[in-house]
Amino acid sequence: MYGSNKIKSVDSLRFSKAKEKFSSKGSLISANENTDLSLLPPCLNSLNLHVTRANYQAMIWKRATESHPYVPAPVHNGWKFENDSLVIDWGEEMFPREITDVLEDNLGSDIDDDMEDDLYVDIPGSYDSDE
Template identity: 30%
Template sequence: MLQLEAFVCTIYGKAPETSVNKVRYDKIRQSYRGRQSFLSNTDGIDSTQMPPCKAVLHLHIKRANYQTLLWRTSSFQFPDLPDPEEHGWRSTPSGRLEIQWFENEFLPKELQEIL
């Protein structure tokens, strides 16, 4: 089975790394090449082209696997499906499913206090 890090490194054309987050960091550094600081100027940087961090990628893979299971069992009258909340989804108070983008907080509490 292909390791998550090796898979992501292959997608983004990097030599095998030990960390998805390292590949992300390298891509960001490459985008800011020649600038004084990461925060000095964001013109020309498209953050949608950056690879996701490992935690977000893991949730995306869980959702994709769950969707694949739905497709594979679509011909069964009563498929035995696992709980979607264990596969990158969460229930709203109204009972609808929505994407779980992060497992924890988006920003650490310490950084939230600073901002």
């Protein structure tokens, strides 16, 4: 898995890869200047949601030849509604709120509470819309 034959858990592998990318100084962990956290493997929760979305899309493609295919709602299939829009369910928070608060306190107020933009997707006919 991701070039490691010994590790069987994606969360353990993520931790191991994170340790490689961070240098330890005492009891604190500091990031190298050019560390791109998006290169880490996903956590198990995020991976499960990604697989669920991929499976949902494959199911839609499999039924593409049917004139009136049954397509279940995307909600609970790796998607969710936020503010009346369908968005990708990225999973739980990356860090517990307490850790995020500490990081924000240490880095100042330049960090937005909303650290990543949601990808809004319009799937016509798959949910109730005003169109």
